[in-house]
Amino acid sequence: MSVDPLLVRARGLWERLASVPVSFAPNGGVRVVVSAESGLCPAGWVGVVTLGGSAIVTAPSEDTAAMVHDALTGLPVEAVADADAVREVLSVARVLGPAALAYVSADGFRPVDPGLLTVERLPGEHQDLRGLEKLAGEEDTGEAGLEEITSPAFVVRQGGHVVAAAGYRVWPGRTAHISVLTAPAWRGRGLARTAGSATAAHALAADLLPQWRARVPASRRVALALGFRELGAQLSIELA
Structure with a gap:
């Protein structure tokens, strides 16, 4: 199976931002961890990032992580970053996002000719x-x-x-x-x-x-x- 270098680098970033040891499952799925210092979300919130058919989720406490795990692992991976789908399985006060995460390599970059613009x-x-x-x-x-x-x-x-x-x-x-x-x-x-x-x-x-x-x-x-x-x-x- 070929490895997508762009996906590998993107996953490495968000694994690091989780602030605790966690990795995206190579064959898909959702992994939930406890991280009070997570960079995936504001302090005290639950953070979700999906990349390449897998997801990592950070929660601020053990109890919250257990509840979130039970709720989100029952969803398809593509739905765990869908605010409407999450509201169906969790009691949600507020959400930020979802935001699409996009990346580009030097080979894939399509620069724009500014034309008359400076x-x-x-x-x-x-x-x-x-x-x-x-x-x-x-x-x-x-x-x-x-x-x-x-x-x-x-x-x-x-x-x-x-x-x-x-x-x-x-x-x-x-x-x-x-x-x-x-x-x-x-x-x-x-x-x-x-x-x-x-x-x-x-x-x-x-x-x-x-x-x-x-x-x-x-x-x-x-x-x-x-x-x-x-x-x-x-x-x-x-x-x-």
């Missing part, structure tokens, strides 16, 4: 990025997480103002977690694809694994256009 590089803390966040609004800004990037920001301007930007934060396992944000009035014009392409190219040149995590269909389409492959999903669950 992609400018700015420091990640540049004040012009904060101006874009004001245009985008609190919800979209929080979803993008542009303020967390550790790479340069790759931006597109119109009328002197930054209207689209992308960058990445270096995660464990040499992963580049990509953030993309476009001002509402400028969406649907390929600007996110242009900025995202420059960001992914920068990450690949540094031998990092680009990760695109997205809930919004438009963002997922941008990633797919750049050659990213959706390998799984992430869901965080706060139990009632």
Whole structure:
């Protein structure tokens, strides 16, 4: 059986973020572990990540892990990161996600020709990025997480103002977690694809694994256009 290097690297990242020894079952299935320090979800929540037909789940306590194990192992793997399916078997107060997890290799990357657009590089803390966040609004800004990037920001301007930007934060396992944000009035014009392409190219040149995590269909389409492959999903669950 051939091994998918992209899947191996992606799984290695989330196994490490679980903060306790756990691995994705090679033949599918759900593995539940106790991890109070899990990086799969907010503190005190249940974290679910599915990749390549297998899932790992972290719970904050033994009792919660036992309950979650009994509930989720009765579901098909593809359903354990489905908020509606999870609500059928667990008492849920809130969820974050699900978000698709997509990755790209150097061989699969499809860069975008910016054409007449100019992609400018700015420091990640540049004040012009904060101006874009004001245009985008609190919800979209929080979803993008542009303020967390550790790479340069790759931006597109119109009328002197930054209207689209992308960058990445270096995660464990040499992963580049990509953030993309476009001002509402400028969406649907390929600007996110242009900025995202420059960001992914920068990450690949540094031998990092680009990760695109997205809930919004438009963002997922941008990633797919750049050659990213959706390998799984992430869901965080706060139990009632």
